[in-house]
Amino acid sequence: MGQGMSKSNNVYKDAYNRCLRLLDETRSLPSEPELGTLLGVSRTTVRSILARMEETRLITWNKRAKTVLRDPVPDDFFPEEETDTLADIIERSFMRRLLASGAEAGMQINELELAREIGVGTTSVREFLIRFSRFGLIEKRRNSHWVLKGFTRAFALELTEIREMFELRSAAAFAALPQDSPVWADLNGLEDEHRLLAREIATRFNEFSELDERFHRLIHRASRNRFIVDFYDVIAMIFHYHYQWNKAQERERNEVAVGEHLAYIEALKSRDLGKVDAACRKHLKSARQTLLTSIPENRLPQKS
Amino acid sequence: MGQGMSKSNNVYKDAYNRCLRLLDETRSLPSEPELGTLLGVSRTTVRSILARMEETRLITWNKRAKTVLRDPVPDDFFPEEETDTLADIIERSFMRRLLASGAEAGMQINELELAREIGVGTTSVREFLIRFSRFGLIEKRRNSHWVLKGFTRAFALELTEIREMFELRSAAAFAALPQDSPVWADLNGLEDEHRLLAREIATRFNEFSELDERFHRLIHRASRNRFIVDFYDVIAMIFHYHYQWNKAQERERNEVAVGEHLAYIEALKSRDLGKVDAACRKHLKSARQTLLTSIPENRLPQKS
DNA sequence: AAACTGTTTTTTCACGATAAAAGACATTAA
DNA sequence: TTAATGTCTTTTATCGTGAAAAAACAGTTT
The missing domain is CATH 1.20.120.530 (GntR ligand-binding domain-like)
Incomplete structure (x- = not known):
């Protein structure tokens, strides 16, 4: 699943889901920039959201007029797991391993293996490990692997x-x-x-x-x-x-x-x-x- | 200069230079694993070093026998700037910009521009910024650019x-x-x-x-x-x-x-x-x- | 004129690929 | 039989690439 994919559109999917919840409250949506601020995304993403809402007949969209046609049903939402950021996915997988028994202190961490196991690219795993290192639980050996210091x-x-x-x-x-x-x-x-x-x-x-x-x-x-x-x-x-x-x-x-x-x-x-x-x-x-x-x-x- | 290059061999060059300094002190070099520990590199790198030393007639090398033929001259050394790690190069460039006047607090940091200016890939710049962020001088806007908080x-x-x-x-x-x-x-x-x-x-x-x-x-x-x-x-x-x-x-x-x-x-x-x-x-x-x-x-x- | 929409450009994010470096395994010498 | 060398495999470091998302620019509407 999802191999060769350059970048997932989880930002769009998450914002879309949040925007659906807005639909219950109003009969028409505000302007694009306003929606962008509200959802914390760019106007580009807002327009993708509006385009899909028009396609699925949730709204009609003509320039400034964005009229709500019907209330969203569960099927309109993107599945929760598709809205997670890659960083969160990696963190969860990593922590599951770390807290599972068998994660001894001193054990070495393999970027490639982690990436393969989670099903993501090595770059994302590397970046995660660098960010994660500030928690003091792992440490990098220069030009070599990471070492687990353990949740002791x-x-x-x-x-x-x-x-x-x-x-x-x-x-x-x-x-x-x-x-x-x-x-x-x-x-x-x-x-x-x-x-x-x-x-x-x-x-x-x-x-x-x-x-x-x-x-x-x-x-x-x-x-x-x-x-x-x-x-x-x-x-x-x-x-x-x-x-x-x-x-x-x-x-x-x-x-x-x-x-x-x-x-x-x-x-x-x-x-x-x-x-x-x-x-x-x-x-x-x-x-x-x-x-x-x-x-x-x-x-x-x-x-x- | 250096475009399209996957990875510089600065580890080898730096270890080579340090190994040259060892030559002054002895008439023959120790075993490969021992040299590796001494220089803090793997045997693979040690062997590359020995191979080059043989080529430049600094030593003779036959299995265990590594006899020093002559003292190294300045020309034997790799230039200092070729021994720097990419991370150091990026850090220096970045700090030069940061300390130069005109680096106002609130200014946004552009990964692509930085990478182009330094002449490295964006991945390396990204990783540097993530590592650097723990110093509290920069901050990331989600899904967007970094912001300079300033050396105030x-x-x-x-x-x-x-x-x-x-x-x-x-x-x-x-x-x-x-x-x-x-x-x-x-x-x-x-x-x-x-x-x-x-x-x-x-x-x-x-x-x-x-x-x-x-x-x-x-x-x-x-x-x-x-x-x-x-x-x-x-x-x-x-x-x-x-x-x-x-x-x-x-x-x-x-x-x-x-x-x-x-x-x-x-x-x-x-x-x-x-x-x-x-x-x-x-x-x-x-x-x-x-x-x-x-x-x-x-x-x-x-x-x- | 101010705020919006439509369009284009730029940047970020994530991937696969490749050389450098590390590490593992097999063989040989002391 | 221990510790080295010789060879092969795996992993790390770095790049270029392309889609997602942001941002900039240009043209409209109120």
């Missing part, structure tokens, strides 16, 4: 050490932000979402990780330091796959975390640096514990 | 903030290392080199930046945290180009820094955490000052 206890400890350093500093910066800063409104919004989730935790516990990420990113942004903000990508990636892998006690864990977040938010709103520090430390400690207990360590930690 | 005062401040956080922690970890750790010998070696350089600073001041990097890397390594160790790459890159660009008061600056390093080393050796912290802070403060004064800020700092 040592990795988790190094990661959380930096995370704690950065978040404590960000939280302090957050508390020191002037009262008229828009972050306080954002924080209030997040607080409401937390309270709502806390009330319905029994059924909605799996929605926590998305809220968790938004909350921590808001705090990190207060540091106004690109290295701190960017580092949250590493944390988010690890936690994303970690939670996908380890579902044990998910409900309990998340319930505890929501409570900690609410205390943390309370501390931030008090703008008392001592309280902020304490609440932040407490939450980070339990987050680290959660991560650590999920990593089985059957080998001695390797030196250097 | 804000960048320098964000960079030094992290650097100070990491180095203070590393220095403390260093001082806490057991007396029998090999780092103390390394530190003594560096101390000697500093004293030597201090004595001859008038003529050797330009050798400081290399020593500086080795010293700080030793300290960062004590953190035993890959993210801290890796972050020194960012600092090293910035300081490398910064010093190349800004030669004003180089001698004075370096003289002061050598003195600060010696005090810092003294503090580490005392293993008194208070002294270490003070010496580290003092040096980092002046390092930051040096970096900041060299960045002309003619615009207001832009809001996020």
Whole structure:
């Protein structure tokens, strides 16, 4: 499937699907540039979308007039898997292998083999590995292969050490932000979402990780330091796959975390640096514990 | 020049040049695998080197017997510029443009144009930009171009903030290392080199930046945290180009820094955490000052 | 005139192909 | 029987190419 293909049109397909959802809401579509901004794509792509919608008799299209003819049905949508970017496909395949047992530290990674297995070109795999290397899980040998460093206890400890350093500093910066800063409104919004989730935790516990990420990113942004903000990508990636892998006690864990977040938010709103520090430390400690207990360590930690 | 060329043989040429220097020291060369380890290349490359050395009558080569016939002359060496990796060539070109006036923040970076200008393929430029993005100076717009964030005062401040956080922690970890750790010998070696350089600073001041990097890397390594160790790459890159660009008061600056390093080393050796912290802070403060004064800020700092 | 649509050009993304370099296997010498 | 050399295979590094997508330009409509 798909060999020899130069470039998939997933941007178009994804935007098309999103545009279909817009159709429910209006009787006619806005101008091409406006649609482009709305969907986050260029006008070229917008025009391809409109052309297809006309073909499938979803709309009539004549210059400025784009009249909706009917509501979209499930069959109008492109299949989900065709809307993924190649980078996402490669990342998922790679992480599946990495988290599967048998991915020992020190194991070497073969670009060609990975590319063949996933069914993509080597260039895309190379670029993925280069991007991925900043997560500290793989390392390149000059003129040679990549080496897997492994999702080990040592990795988790190094990661959380930096995370704690950065978040404590960000939280302090957050508390020191002037009262008229828009972050306080954002924080209030997040607080409401937390309270709502806390009330319905029994059924909605799996929605926590998305809220968790938004909350921590808001705090990190207060540091106004690109290295701190960017580092949250590493944390988010690890936690994303970690939670996908380890579902044990998910409900309990998340319930505890929501409570900690609410205390943390309370501390931030008090703008008392001592309280902020304490609440932040407490939450980070339990987050680290959660991560650590999920990593089985059957080998001695390797030196250097 | 060089169009259509798949891959340059710079690994071979560089190893060849380094192998020539070995010739001065011995009358016969070791085995192929041994030479490979010595030069950091595969046996395939070693054999190409030996083949050429035989051709140019530098050695006779018959199975295990590799007898040196004559000392190499300057003409035997490949030109320096042919030994550079493509990544280095691209980095240099890119940094030259970036540091040249006219590289405004917000300016967009064009892969194709860069590739054409440097005379390399787009793939190599793309891979370079991905690797380079971790330095925080450029940012990718999804499905579109890269944006230059600029070598601004804000960048320098964000960079030094992290650097100070990491180095203070590393220095403390260093001082806490057991007396029998090999780092103390390394530190003594560096101390000697500093004293030597201090004595001859008038003529050797330009050798400081290399020593500086080795010293700080030793300290960062004590953190035993890959993210801290890796972050020194960012600092090293910035300081490398910064010093190349800004030669004003180089001698004075370096003289002061050598003195600060010696005090810092003294503090580490005392293993008194208070002294270490003070010496580290003092040096980092002046390092930051040096970096900041060299960045002309003619615009207001832009809001996020 | 401002904002839109129609058309053309440029750039990004991803592939297969090929030389350089690494690595594996087979053979031979110490 | 260990460690080298000789030979063959695989992988990495880099390019040119072509389709997807963005961006620029030109002409229209309100």
